[in-house]
Amino acid sequence: MTTLDSGVDSLADVTSSEDRLRRFLLGLPGVDQVGAEARAATLSTRSIKTTAKQYALDLAIQMIDLTTLEGQDTPGKVRALCAKAKRPDPADPTAPQVAAVCVYPDLVATAKRELQGSGINVASVATAFPSGRSSLAIKVQDTKDAVASGADEVDMVIDRGAFLSGRYAMVFDEIAAIREAAGDAHLKVILETGELVTYDNVRRASWLAMLAGADFIKTSTGKVSPAATLPVTLVMLEAVRDYHEATGLHIGVKPAGGIRTAKDAIKYLVTVNETAGPDWLDPELFRFGASSLLNDLLMQRTKLATGHYPGPDYFTLD
């Protein structure tokens, strides 16, 4: 199934005017809500054991954007997080590194210093995260600041108010402006699906972000409940799959918020494999925005290695 209908000749066309963009987005086929939820539920019953589980756990660790986005963040906490990113399990050097550390813009420089030479990226949220309620000039400046301090990846939020009131062109222009301000940095666009209400909106917002130049589409800020859910991620994975069919480009997906157990992470990996395909089973194209997930993955890893259940006392508090 492809979401693109035959009326669209070229994707370049649809962004040529506000009217065409709106017609394209509203013309996307609706999401079968019951079907999407049933599909996600079916995929989450798959049983992943032994060597497949081992592979999945290590892959999930490599896909983590280890995140701390609290008002109480200090340089000390970020340094501790970076140390954990480099060597997640001090007792087991074979545990892989995570993909990136995600912080607020003012702590990018601290994280960058800590992670120098490790190959781990620094991601920064920007554009008046998490609400996105600020002028475009400030959002652009926020992004430039983050990149200037050394951020390799920028996580921006879309203007949900504009999106929900149907001003798609405004959202599009904003993403495009941030895309430009971010320069070479990887751009992740946060849709905040918990505020978009319907799966139809999630599909539209995904396409809008991809057309505007996102490298990644990300479910949520983690500040709104519900955050990432399996059906929402499924809808977004379908969007990147269809976008790939139409353009040949690979766009990444990042569910964030609320993924706390290794079991959940494996359900997501199964969904990725079955929806977008094995190409996406790669930290370049799929990430988890999480913090407590890492400890659970490490505990599961330890269980496989030692044959007995480990306890949280033996892993760092963060």
Added chain:
Amino acid sequence: MPTKDTATQRLEVRKTYKLYIGGAFPRSESGRSYVVNNAKGKFLANASQASRKDARDAVVAARKAFGGWHARTAYNRGQVLYRIAEVMEGRHQQFSAEVSASEGLSISKARAVVDASIDRWVWYAGWADKLAQVVGSSNPVAGPYFDFSLPEATGVVAVLAPQDSSLLGLTSVIAPAIVSGNTVVAVSSYERPLPAVTLGEVMATSDVPGGVVNLLTGSASEIGPWLASHDDVNAIDLCGITSDDEARDLEIAAAGNLKRVRRPAAEDWSADQGLSRLTQYLELKTVWHPIGV
């Protein structure tokens, strides 16, 4: 038209015996169940047969409940234990019938066992706010300090309950662990699990927070090794293990994270219990507090 007899014959609502984990009554994750016979070998019921994953879930639930239970005042914990005794009193008949069927006792002897079990809860409830005075101390030190040693709960206690005494024995191994603020994962007697199931229902309807007591029905030999080697379990009572070799293996596994281990021994459950089970699951915290300045 059916006769009056056949038309009004009612189908009995038979109880499906389940586990008690985190305040809920799930079936075993493994989907297994086993036949429970009475003392004469006649069919009594089917019970869930817990697996290692049920034990794992129970430890997670117990760990989650530990913070809140441990933080309660000793007085409050004592009240909650007393409440268990109250609720058990209301189910006296059911307990008596189950103990009688499981252990092959006459109904009057079973009643006496239930009485003793209820009394045991009350006895341990009384210890809640007296433990610190008896076990703790104020230590003489050569310096300007007050120096106190205070008993504190150790954490999650795994209990392999006695195989013979299905209610009094079970009570006598759970109560001393939770009264001081520990949380418990208990594996009931394999042949006689029904009183444990009913005790779970008592826990759910008294004021015991979910997860403080978790009851698994099934084989101690199967689940025991997983609990003994579990790094998030702080102490283990091997009471229900009957073979010496097995007990030794479990003790070796428990050494992995230096659990407090209570070895199986011949016990007289009707006798005065003493404090050894209570103090088994305590850690002493010593505080040095400067005087003046």
